[in-house]
Amino acid sequence: MDDLLDTADVQRALTAAHLYYVQDRTMEAIARELGTSRSTVSRLLSRARATGIVDIRIRSPFAAPQLLEQRLADSFGITAHVVPVPDDVSEVERLERVATAAAHLLGDLVQSDATVGVAWGSTTAAVSRRLTPKAVHDTTFVQLNGSGNNHTTGLLYASEILSRFALAYGGSAQQFPVPAFFDDPRTKQAMWRERSTARILAMHAAMDLVVFSVGSADSRVPSHVYAGGYLEPEELADLDAEGVVGDVGTVFYRLDGSTKGIALNDRASGPRFEVLRRVTRRVCVVSGVDKSDSLRGALAARLVTELVIDEATARALVD
Numbered sequence: 001m002d003d004l005l006d007t008a009d010v011q012r013a014l015t016a017a018h019l020y021y022v023q024d025r026t027m028e029a030i031a032r033e034l035g036t037s038r039s040t041v042s043r044l045l046s047r048a049r050a051t052g053i054v055d056i057r058i059r060s061p062f063a064a065p066q067l068l069e070q071r072l073a074d075s076f077g078i079t080a081h082v083v084p085v086p087d088d089v090s091e092v093e094r095l096e097r098v099a100t101a102a103a104h105l106l107g108d109l110v111q112s113d114a115t116v117g118v119a120w121g122s123t124t125a126a127v128s129r130r131l132t133p134k135a136v137h138d139t140t141f142v143q144l145n146g147s148g149n150n151h152t153t154g155l156l157y158a159s160e161i162l163s164r165f166a167l168a169y170g171g172s173a174q175q176f177p178v179p180a181f182f183d184d185p186r187t188k189q190a191m192w193r194e195r196s197t198a199r200i201l202a203m204h205a206a207m208d209l210v211v212f213s214v215g216s217a218d219s220r221v222p223s224h225v226y227a228g229g230y231l232e233p234e235e236l237a238d239l240d241a242e243g244v245v246g247d248v249g250t251v252f253y254r255l256d257g258s259t260k261g262i263a264l265n266d267r268a269s270g271p272r273f274e275v276l277r278r279v280t281r282r283v284c285v286v287s288g289v290d291k292s293d294s295l296r297g298a299l300a301a302r303l304v305t306e307l308v309i310d311e312a313t314a315r316a317l318v319d
Contacts, residue, residue: 009044010051016041017048052107052132068314075318076299078307081105085310091220091288094310098287099126102308106211109281109306110169112136114208118165119144119249119270120158121224123213123285128164139171142203144212145249146178146269149230157224176200178269180230180250185266204271209281215247216294225250235264246294248276248284248303255293257300276303283308292316 012034019025019033020041027041034041048054065082072080083101085094106127110116118124118141147158162173178197182188191197215223217236225231225247231239242262244252249270253259259273276282284304286295289312296317298304309317 009047010053013044013048013051014053016044017054020045021054050132052134055104055107065311068311068318071318072307072309072314076304076307078299078304080314081306081308082314083308083310085312087312094312095123095126095287096130098285098308098310099123100130102127102211102283102285103130103132105306105308106283107132107134109209109283110134110136110139111208113138114140115203115206116141116165116171117144117204117207117210117212117271117279118142118162119210119212120147120161121213121215123287124211125157125161125224127211127285128161128168131164131168133168136169136171139169140174140203141165141169141171142174142200142207143176144204144210144270145251146176146180148177148179149181149228157228174200174203176269180225180269181264182267182269188267188269204275205278207279209283210276210279211283211285212248213285214291214294214298215250216245216291219288219290219294223247239264245297246291248273248298248301253297253301255297255300257297257302259301273301273303281305286310286313289313289316 016030016034019030020027027038030041031038045054065084068082069080072078081101083098085097116139120143141162143158143162159173159175162175165171166173178191182191192201215225217223217226230250239252239262243254244262245255246253250268251259251265251270251273252262252268259265282304283306284295284298285308287310292313295313
């Protein structure tokens with residue numbers, strides 16, 4: 001009975017949305033046609049937006065974001081989505097606005113019968129909280145890198161992010177229950193030969209879409225890999241000595257995108273960059289000028305096809 005009521009409510013939301021947005025009817029006129037109140041029409045329109053029946057897109061008459069998007073496309077060969085954010089907002093608010101824009105983009109990109117890789121972190125956690133429900137089928141969301149460290153398994157943190165993706169799109173979640181960094185490269189090599197691990201690695205190799213951000217030790221909104229107890233002081237010192245500017249999925253790189261000779265990568269659980277580069281759509285979500293160098297390195301490594309970025313960081317990148 002509840003399902004019938006829910007279906008009827010969705011149908012009324014669809015009718016109200018069509019009358020309001022397509023036929024340009026007023027709320028009062030829609031209320032009369034549906035035999036209900038204006039407040040109920042308002043609720044139905046809100047539901048239509050929340051469930052993805054209505055996808056509102058804004059095309060600014062001002063050229064700044066579009067010019068930045070074109071400059072990023074010309075410079076890096078990517079599709080950029082620049083989010084207008086006032087310069088004086090807090091970094092937390094900046095992240096939330098960028099995450100909301102990324103969530104709307106993913107509503108277009110996530111399709112049925114797909115395998116979607118998701119890297120855990122502060123940014124993807126924010127995106128996961130903003131996802132709009134969309135009906136797809138047989139879509140799998142797979143954890144991109146392990147999350148355990150000396151203090152915690154990290155499974156709860158990573159699973160919450162994955163679960164929100166799976167819930168929004170009616171898909172399944174596949175965790176990757178290994179450490180973020182192994183103590184010994186030989187332990188990782190042995191683990192990679194286990195069938196349970198090989199199954200997840202095969203999913204990584206078959207990904208149609210991957211969602212990630214770039215980690216940075218200098219970000220004002222701390223990157224989880226740097227702030228969550230994953231790296232010892234001597235490891236941070238080694239990364240600094242190697243000229244590392246950031247990571248994607250716990251795999252580190254320099255400003256020119258190179259990874260060769262970075263010892264910690266031999267113990268990292270994240271996918272090699274050649275695996276990521278084979279994925280058709282690679283959505284990178286970045287908020288904050290402090291991540292500019294990390295983003296430059298990821299772009300140099302050719303890890304990004306779609307970039308969601310705030311306006312100030314986009315300006316810093318092209319200037």
